[in-house]
Amino acid sequence: MSQSNLLKSGILTISFVTASTLGASALDGDAGKGESLFKRCSSCHMVGEGAKNRVGPILTGVVNRTAATVEGYKYGKSIIAAGEAGLVWTEEEMFDYLLDPKKYLRKKLDNKKAKSKMSFRLKGDQDRADVIAYLKTFSPDIENESASDVDSESEEASTD
Numbered sequence: 312m313s314q315s316n317l318l319k320s321g322i323l324t325i326s327f328v329t330a331s332t333l334g335a336s337a338l339d340g341d342a343g344k345g346e347s348l349f350k351r352c353s354s355c356h357m358v359g360e361g362a363k364n365r366v367g368p369i370l371t372g373v374v375n376r377t378a379a380t381v382e383g384y385k386y387g388k389s390i391i392a393a394g395e396a397g398l399v400w401t402e403e404e405m406f407d408y409l410l411d412p413k414k415y416l417r418k419k420l421d422n423k424k425a426k427s428k429m430s431f432r433l434k435g436d437q438d439r440a441d442v443i444a445y446l447k448t449f450s451p452d453i454e455n456e457s458a459s460d461v462d463s464e465s466e467e468a469s470t471d
Contacts, residue, residue: 338402338440345445348438352431358449367429373400374443374450389416389425396420402443409433409442 349358355367362369368381379386379394386394393416398404408415412427419425433439 338406338443340437340440340442340444342441342444342448345441345443348433348442349445351433352442355429355431358446370446371449372451374402374405374447376400376450387426387428389420389422389427392425393419402447405443405446406436406439409439 352367352370355365356370357363357365358370360371362371364381364384368384368386376399377394378398378400379391396419398419400408409432411432412429413425416425416427417423433442
């Protein structure tokens with residue numbers, strides 16, 4: 312391979328790695344677009360006040376919730392195992408899960424027979440980030456977290 316081709320190959324590799332890394336860690340989603348995209352999810356999931364379990368569990372408060380913990384929903388064995396092993400639905404975990412739930416669980420549990428009841432996949436990075444941003448609007452702890460951190464820091468400063 313010529314030096315020029317090696318350089319091009321290296322640049323492409325660096326670009327791909329950078330794009331992949333940014334996609335998973337810099338989740339800058341648009342909740343408005345996510346609301347529109349969530350319509351694809353709504354045949355199985357509900358969110359918001361009065362939400363009920365359907366084919367899938369309710370997703371109100373899902374961000375930063377331990378996996379497989381919605382009351383009254385009958386989860387599959389693999390997602391229960393993941394929750395028991397400590398899986399918490401952070402934005403990054405949700406981002407990876409939504410790409411391919413079965414593949415995600417197989418890797419997470421290191422079990423090539425792991426299954427997911429969720430067969431739907433959301434392939435676009437921005438689509439996943441947007442849906443997660445929308446779901447965050449139904450996770451009050453997320454929005455109040457930064458405000459309470461500031462409040463507790465102010466209290467600590469005033470007592471010093």
